[in-house]
Ligand SMILES: *[C@@H]1O[C@H](CO)[C@@H](O)[C@H](O)[C@H]1NC(C)=O
C-alpha cells in the first residue's frame with residue numbers, strides 16, 4: 001500500500017521513423033500514475049563521467065493512445081534525425097505501491113508485501129532488447145510469478161532478456177516478499193519557516209505520522225517487546241537530517257516535551273534522532289512537533305535588489321513519505337513584491353499572520369504539495385522586497401514601549417516615595433502629638449501642684465483666722481503627700497520628653513517650669529514652717545508679716561514665672 005519504489009530505466013532510443021523528433025514518450029498505467037511522486041530523466045553519458053544533465057519531462061496527452069495509460073514526454077537534448085540515437089536514465093518514484101499481505105499481523109510477525117508490475121517494459125514503441133530486475137530488501141521471498149526467463153538470484157528477481165517486443169507488450173508479474181522497512185507516512189506535515197531579519201530562521205514542523213504497513217492485531221505487549229525483542233515490523237526511531245548550525249532544537253508531542261531525542265552533528269549537518277513514546281506498529285499514529293532555529297545568513301541572500309530565502313522544501317526525515325505537505329514561509333512584516341520559485345509544481349497562495357507588535361501582519365507564502373518523497377527535498381526560493389526602515393519599526397515600538405514603561409515606573413516610584421515621605425511625616429506627626437500629650441500631662445500635674453500650693457496658702461490664712469495650729473499642720477502633711485505623689489507621676493513624663501527628639505524645642509521650657517515649681521514648693525514650705533513657728537511662739541501678726549515678707553516676694557515672682565511658662569507651653573500645645 002505504501003512506500004517508495006525506485007523504477008530505474010535505462011533506454012537507448014533510436015529514431016527509425018522518417019521525420020526528425022525531439023521527444024520520447026514514456027507510458028505509465030493510470031493505476032500507478034496516481035502514485036507517481038517523482039519522474040526524472042537524465043542524459044546517460046558513456047563511462048558515467050561528466051556532469052549529470054537533466055532532461056525536461058512533462059505530462060502529455062497524445063492522441064490515439066490507450067486511455068488506461070498516462071504519458072510523459074522526455075525532451076531529447078537535440079533533434080533526432082532518422083537513425084540517430086541517445087541514451088537516458090529514467091527515475092520514477094512511486095508511493096503506496098507495496099500492499100501489505102496479510103493485511104493484519106501480530107506483534108511477533110514479520111510484514112509481507114506484494115508488488116505488481118509488468119515483466120515487459122510497457123512502451124508505445126517497439127522494444128528491441130529488454131531485461132527487468134526487481135531488487136528486494138532482503139529476507140524471505142514468499143513467491144514470485146514464474147516465467148520461463150525468471151530467476152531469483154540472492155535478493156534480486158530477474159526477468160529476460162526479451163527481444164523484439166511489439167509496442168504495448170504487457171506481462172503481469174507479482175512478487176510477495178518480506179519487508180520490515182519502517183513504513184512511516186506523514187498524512188500531513190505542516191512546515192512553518194519564519195524569517196526574522198534579526199538573524200534567525202525559525203523552522204517548526206508539525207507531523208501527523210502513521211505506520212502505513214500491515215495493521216497490528218492482538219494488541220501490543222511492552223513486556224514481549226522488551227524481553228524478546230518482538231516487533232520486527234515496528235519502528236522505534238526516526239532520524240532527521242537538519243542543516244548544519246541548527247540550534248534550539250526541540251521535539252514534543254501532544255503530552256509535552258520528549259527528552260528521548262538525541263542530537264549530534266558536524267560542520268555539514270545536524271542529526272536529530274527522535275523516539276516516540278511507544279514503538280510504532282502498523283496502523284498506529286503519532287502527532288509530534290519538532291522545531292529548530294537556523295542562522296539567517298545561511299539561508300537568506302540578496303540579489304537584483306531583492307532578498308531571497310533559499311531553503312529545502314521537503315521534510316528532514318529520510319524515511320518518511322508525505323501524503324500532504326504544507327510549507328508556510330512567514331516573511332517579515334512589510335515585505336513586498338513576493339514571488340516564489342520551486343523546482344516542481346506546487347499549489348500556491350498567500351496568507352497574513354499576526355504576532356506580537358504586528359500592525360499590518362506578516363505575509364505568508366503557502367505552498368502545498370501532495371505525494372512528497374525525499375527526492376522533493378530540493379531548494380526553493382522565495383523572493384521579496386523589504387525596506388530596511390520597516391526593520392526599525394518594531395524596535396522603535398519597543399523603545400517607545402519601554403520609554404513609557406520607564407516613565408510609568410518613575411511616576412510610580414515618585415508616588416511611592418511621596419507615600420513613604422508622608423508616612424514618615426505621619427509618624428513624626430504621631431510622635432509630636434504624643435509629645436504634646438505628655439507636655440499637657442506635665443501642665444496638668446503642675447496645675448494640680450499649684451492647687452496644692454493654694455490649699456497650703458489657704459490653711460495659713462485659716463490659721464491666722466482661727467489659730468488652729470493642729471489642722472494647719474495636718475493640711476501641710478496632706479499637701480506634702482500629694483506633692484510627693486505628683487512628683488512621682490511627673491517623673492516618667494519628664495524622662496520621655498527629655499529623650500524624645502520631637503520634644504527638643506519645648507523641653508527647656510518644661511524643665512524650667514518643673515524647676516520653678518519645685519523652688520516654689522520649697523519656698524512655700526519654708527513660709528509655712530515660719531508662719532506655724534511664729535504662731536507656736538505666739539508672735540504678733542506684724543512680726544509674722546515681716547518674717548515672711550521676702551519669702552512672699554520670692555513666691556510671687558516664682559508664681560509669675562510659672563504662669564508665664566505655662567502660657568508659653570500652652571502655645572506649643
Ligand atoms: C520544550 O523545550 C523547548 C526547548 O528546549 C522549550 O523552549 C519549551 O519551553 C519546552 N516546552 C515545555 C512545555 O516544556
Ligand SMILES: *[C@@H]1O[C@H](CO)[C@@H](O)[C@H](O)[C@H]1NC(C)=O
Nearest residue numbers: 301308309310311379380381
Ligand atoms: C540555493 O542553495 C543551494 C545549496 O547551497 C545552491 O546549490 C543553489 O544554487 C542555491 N540557489 C540559489 C537560487 O541561489
